[in-house]
Structure formats: C-alpha cells, structure tokens
Amino acid sequence: xxxxADLRSIVVEREMPHPPEKVWRALTQSALIEEWLMKxxxxxxxxxxxxxxxxxxxxxxxxxxxEVLVLEPPRxxxxxxxxxxxxxxxxxxxxxxxxxxxxxxxxxxxxxxxxFRPEHEAxxxxxxxxxQRFVDGLERVVATLD
Amino acid sequence: xxxxxxxxxxxxxxxxxxxxxxxxxADPTRRAIFERLSRDGELTVRALTDQAxxxxxxxxxxxxxxxxxxxxxxxxxGRQTHYSIEPQGLAPLIDxxxxxxxxxxxxxxxxxxxxxxxxx
Numbered sequence: 133x134x135x136x137a138d139l140r141s142i143v144v145e146r147e148m149p150h151p152p153e154k155v156w157r158a159l160t161q162s163a164l165i166e167e168w169l170m171k172x173x174x175x176x177x178x179x180x181x182x183x184x185x186x187x188x189x190x191x192x193x194x195x196x197x198x199e200v201l202v203l204e205p206p207r208x209x210x211x212x213x214x215x216x217x218x219x220x221x222x223x224x225x226x227x228x229x230x231x232x233x234x235x236x237x238x239x240x241x242x243x244x245x246x247x248f249r250p251e252h253e254a255x256x257x258x259x260x261x262x263x264q265r266f267v268d269g270l271e272r273v274v275a276t277l278d
Numbered sequence: 279x280x281x282x283x284x285x286x287x288x289x290x291x292x293x294x295x296x297x298x299x300x301x302x303x304a305d306p307t308r309r310a311i312f313e314r315l316s317r318d319g320e321l322t323v324r325a326l327t328d329q330a331x332x333x334x335x336x337x338x339x340x341x342x343x344x345x346x347x348x349x350x351x352x353x354x355x356g357r358q359t360h361y362s363i364e365p366q367g368l369a370p371l372i373d374x375x376x377x378x379x380x381x382x383x384x385x386x387x388x389x390x391x392x393x394x395x396x397x398x
Contacts, residue, residue: 144382150393158392168388241389243382 141246149238156206159230170196178203183216207232213245224248299367302347307332308340312349312363320362 148155158164160176170184178200186194195216202210210229226247233240303309311326323341327334341361344350349367352359 142379142382144379144386146386146390148390148393154393154396155389158389158396164392164396168392169385241386243386245378245382248378 140248145242152206152232152239322358
C-alpha cells in the first residue's frame with residue numbers, strides 16, 4: 133500500500149492459533165471489542181459512525197470518533213480513528229485497518245494504523261491521547277516491550 | 279500516579295529529554311511538584327506548599343523554573359495563582375509513534391487473551 137511520503141503508519145502483526153472467523157467476531161462484536169480495546173457502540177455496517185470511550189483524563193475526554201469504512205468478513209475491516217470534540221480540529225485523523233490472512237496453524241492478524249502526520253508528533257495536544265493517558269497505562273504496556 | 283509509573287516516566291525522560299527539561303525535572307522537589315500537578319490537576323501555590331515540605335517562596339521558585347521549561351502554566355484568580363500541567367510540555371520529548379505502537383501491542387495481548395477464552 134502506498135501513501136504520501138509525509139504520512140506515517142504503525143503496523144502490528146501477529147499470528148494467532150485461531151480460525152479467522154473467531155478473530156473476526158472479536159473485532160466486530162461490540163461486547164467483545166470492549167473486552168480488549170475500549171467501550172464502544174460499533175455496528176458491523178459500512179458508514180456506521182461510532183465512538184470508542186476510555187476513562188477521561190486531564191486534557192482528554194477519552195473519546196475517539198470512528199466510522200466503519202471497509203467490512204469484508206472475515207478478511208478485512210477498516211475504520212476511521214479521529215480525535216473527538218474540542219480536540220477534533222487539530223487532532224489526529226487516522227485510519228485503522230485490520231487484515232486477516234489464514235495460515236496453516238491459524239490466522240495472521242495485521243493491524244495498520246495509518247495517516248499520522250509528522251506535525252502531530254510535535255503538536256500532539258489534540259491527538260486523542262494526551263501523554264497522561266499513556267503514562268497511566270505505561271506500567272502494563274512497558275511490560276510488553278523488549 | 280504510582281511510584282512505578284513515576285519511575286518509568288523519569289527513566290523515559292532521562293533517555294530522551296532535551297537538556298532544559300531534563301535538568302528541570304532532575305530536582306526531586308521540582309519533580310514531586312510536577313508529578314502532583316499531573317495527578318491532581320490545577321492547584322494553588324498554597325496547596326502545593328502544604329505538601330511540598332519547603333517554604334512557599336521555594337515552591338514559587340520551583341514553579342517558575344517549571345514554567346520556564348514549558349512544563350506548567352499559571353493563571354491568577356484574585357490573590358491566588360493557580361498552576362497546572364502544560365499538556366504540550368512533554369510532547370516534544372515523547373516518541374508518539376513508539377507509544378502508539380506500544381498501545382497496539384498491548385491491545386493485541388488483550389485480544390489474544392480474549393480469544394483464548396472464547397468458544398470456537
């Protein structure tokens with residue numbers, strides 16, 4: 133996939149020993165999404181607008197505005213991932229795309245979070261993730277780092 | 279903010295912070311004031327002094343240094359000056375792409391935990 137040079141993306145890939153259909157359910161059923169990502173009002177319909185809600189922290193209301201862009205069960209899911217509310221104007225306007233590829237022992241789960249602009253790194257106040265948000269979760273997250 | 283969180287943040291800053299910000303937070307009293315504002319939101323100089331273990335002029339001086347480094351901001355209301363964290367203060371220091379990457383790896387872990395609990 134090609135992108136303008138000034139946009140950056142994050143890719144996380146992991147092979148999981150589960151059928152693609154099962155992973156698809158975890159990615160597209162609201163109650164299951166809440167268990168691993170955030171509270172949400174996701175519906176599996178292209179064009180459906182939904183929000184992801186984390187606990188509010190100082191300088192961030194905890195809300196991410198999303199919209200389903202692509203829904204091809206059980207292979208491909210894509211949604212907008214935008215800063216919300218007062219932060220929307222200067223905040224991130226990004227896209228999260230999930231791709232499931234069957235393998236011999238399960239499925240390769242690939243997540244690409246694309247559309248970061250370099251200026252967001254210097255001016256990240258509106259990014260939907262105030263630094264405190266990360267600080268609050270860092271203890272757990274750091275444990276996953278090499 | 280637990281001690282572990284704080285320690286991690288400080289370690290992170292030591293690795294990445296430009297000189298000014300690093301030197302600003304290297305002072306334990308100043309760091310404690312900064313962490314208190316991170317945790318509790320906006321506070322007056324008096325409220326900060328009550329727990330800082332140093333005099334009000336000393337607290338004011340520390341706050342001035344923090345403000346110079348772009349880490350806090352203030353507003354006057356009557357006779358009181360209120361201080362709060364400058365949300366963009368640490369932004370130049372943080373590898374946001376790296377942190378978002380860490381966020382997603384953490385969520386992948388949770389997803390796998392969920393999948394292992396689900397029926398086929």
